[in-house]
Amino acid sequence: MKKILQDLPYGGLENLILSLGEKKFRAKQLYDGLMRGKKISEINISPSLRESLLKEYEDEPIKIIKTLTSADGTEKYLMRLADGNIIESVFMRYNYGNTQCVSTQVGCRMGCKFCASTLGGLVRNLSSGEILAEVLAVNAFHGGSVEKRAVTNIVLMGSGEPLDNYENVIGFLKNVSAEGGINISPRNISLSTCGIIPKIYDLAEEGLPVNLTISLHNPTDEGRARTMPIAKKYSVAEILKACDNYFKKTGRRYIFEYSLIANENCDKDHAEKLISLLKGKPCHINLIRLNEVEERSLKTVTEKQAYQFLGLLEKGGLSATIRRSMGNDIAGACGQLRASHLKETND
Ligand code: SAH
Numbered sequence: 020m021k022k023i024l025q026d027l028p029y030g031g032l033e034n035l036i037l038s039l040g041e042k043k044f045r046a047k048q049l050y051d052g053l054m055r056g057k058k059i060s061e062i063n064i065s066p067s068l069r070e071s072l073l074k075e076y077e078d079e080p081i082k083i084i085k086t087l088t089s090a091d092g093t094e095k096y097l098m099r100l101a102d103g104n105i106i107e108s109v110f111m112r113y114n115y116g117n118t119q120c121v122s123t124q125v126g127c128r129m130g131c132k133f134c135a136s137t138l139g140g141l142v143r144n145l146s147s148g149e150i151l152a153e154v155l156a157v158n159a160f161h162g163g164s165v166e167k168r169a170v171t172n173i174v175l176m177g178s179g180e181p182l183d184n185y186e187n188v189i190g191f192l193k194n195v196s197a198e199g200g201i202n203i204s205p206r207n208i209s210l211s212t213c214g215i216i217p218k219i220y221d222l223a224e225e226g227l228p229v230n231l232t233i234s235l236h237n238p239t240d241e242g243r244a245r246t247m248p249i250a251k252k253y254s255v256a257e258i259l260k261a262c263d264n265y266f267k268k269t270g271r272r273y274i275f276e277y278s279l280i281a282n283e284n285c286d287k288d289h290a291e292k293l294i295s296l297l298k299g300k301p302c303h304i305n306l307i308r309l310n311e312v313e314e315r316s317l318k319t320v321t322e323k324q325a326y327q328f329l330g331l332l333e334k335g336g337l338s339a340t341i342r343r344s345m346g347n348d349i350a351g352a353c354g355q356l357r358a359s360h361l362k363e364t365n366d
Contacts, residue, residue: 020102023080024072025053025148025155028194041068054200056159077101081152083160087349087356095349095356096157100125100149104142107356108153108177110161116171116207117161121153123188124179129213131234132246133278135312135358136178145179147190154195154203165201173203176211176232178357182218192227205229211276216253219261223268231265232305233258235275237284238292246283246317255296262302272301280309281318285328294335304332304339314358 027035033046045064049072052062058079059072084105085097094110109120127134128141154170163169173195175181181188188210195203211232212219219231235258237243243250262273275297279285297304306329309319320328325341332339349356 021077022075023101023146023148023152024049024059024076025080025151025194026146026190027148029197029199036068039068039071041065050200051165054155054165056155080149081156083156085360086160089349093349096160097356097360098153098156100145105357105360106145106153106178108157110157110170113172117169118172118174119154119157119170120174120176121150122177122179123150123175123181123184123191127179128183129180130248131213133236133280133309133312133315133317135314138314138358139361141179141183144184144187147187147194150187150191151194154201158201168201168203170201171203172207172209174209174211174232176209180213180215181210182212182215182222185218185221189222189225189227192225192229196227206271209274213247213249214253214258214261215249216257216261219258219265223265228269228271230271230274231262231269232274232276233262235277235304236280238289238296242284242289246280259296259300263300266301272303275302275304276307277304278307278309279320279325279328281320281324283317285320285324287331290328290331290335293332294337298336302338304337305342306332306339307342 024032029050032050033043036046036049037043045068048064049062059069059076060078080101082099083096084099087095092112096108098106098108100106104125106122106125108122111118111120122145124144125142126139127137130137154173158168158170161169175188192205192208195201196205205227209230209232211234213234236246238255240250240254243255265271265273306325308325309317311317311319329339329341
């Protein structure tokens with residue numbers, strides 16, 4: 020695979036251009052084109068520069084190969100990387116703007132029992148430029164530019180565990196929020212993790228105040244470990260300490276994702292444990308009904324059960340909401356679309 024130009028920050032692009040014997044302003048032309056989601060071959064630069072870049076760099080590191088549109092307006096994309104690997108990304112419309120859910124790895128090695136992304140294990144990390152290219156491609160797909168963005172918010176909740184690909188994810192966060200680029204503020208970005216504790220402490224020191232989201236799914240270590248192998252390594256108590264430190268360092272309240280799984284994590288006892296664990300903490304809980312995954316036996320709950328559980332949490336003084344599950348009709352859950360695509364192409 021060739022190198023990826025979107026991996027470079029603006030300064031790196033300038034150095035590259037100078038090293039190729041070109042004038043500095045060419046870097047700006049190139050950068051502007053890339054930020055508009057263009058291929059190298061489409062950007063208005065001299066033919067000789069284009070030729071030397073294309074010798075070493077991918078013309079199109081990511082290509083949208085399939086788009087599925089849900090009845091609720093959510094769009095899901097299958098994207099092909101330059102080495103042929105497939106990832107997926109989702110575009111959701113809200114009143115305040117449009118949120119894109121990006122993947123950070125091809126596959127995942129965290130092994131959560133409810134998740135389709137991890138079914139085939141980890142294939143490889145995405146580079147920072149590949150993650151950025153997901154955003155640039157979808158922004159351009161919706162006619163967005165740098166001045167008027169179609170993608171206004173980002174969640175790192177697609178396939179992969181962002182903190183298992185730490186350096187590249189940090190590179191992405193810096194580049195996607197750089198002034199002069201697509202410039203999406205860290206405040207409009209949420210990073211979701213299953214809870215890799217040391218990296219949560221590292222993230223608090225980066226000066227990139229993204230919203231921290233933790234996939235909790237159960238208030239106890241034993242309960243969590245039933246569906247999330249990471250819980251055998253790090254305890255709920257350690258998660259809370261790391262979150263409190265994150266709040267202290269960034270001033271950002273944190274969010275817990277809690278996917279409701281029948282007979283697993285949403286009876287009265289779970290609600291009580293959650294309340295004693297989280298009461299008074301600067302946090303919010305996002306409840307979501309499990310998206311059932313064909314290959315997994317776990318079952319979702321009814322809407323009524325979800326509202327009952329919400330009621331218990333609210334009565335106990337917690338701030339919680341039921342997140343609308345978007346794009347269910349288009350394999351909305353993590354990794355479902357990629358998994359079904361791989362199955363089809365292997366058949
Ligand atoms: N690896 C990261 C981010 C990707 S998953 C993490 O673990 O947070 C994004 C969210 O979707 C996580 O909260 C994850 O636990 C949840 N999730 C995965 N599969 C799901 C499913 N089938 N139904 C509901 N939520 C799911």
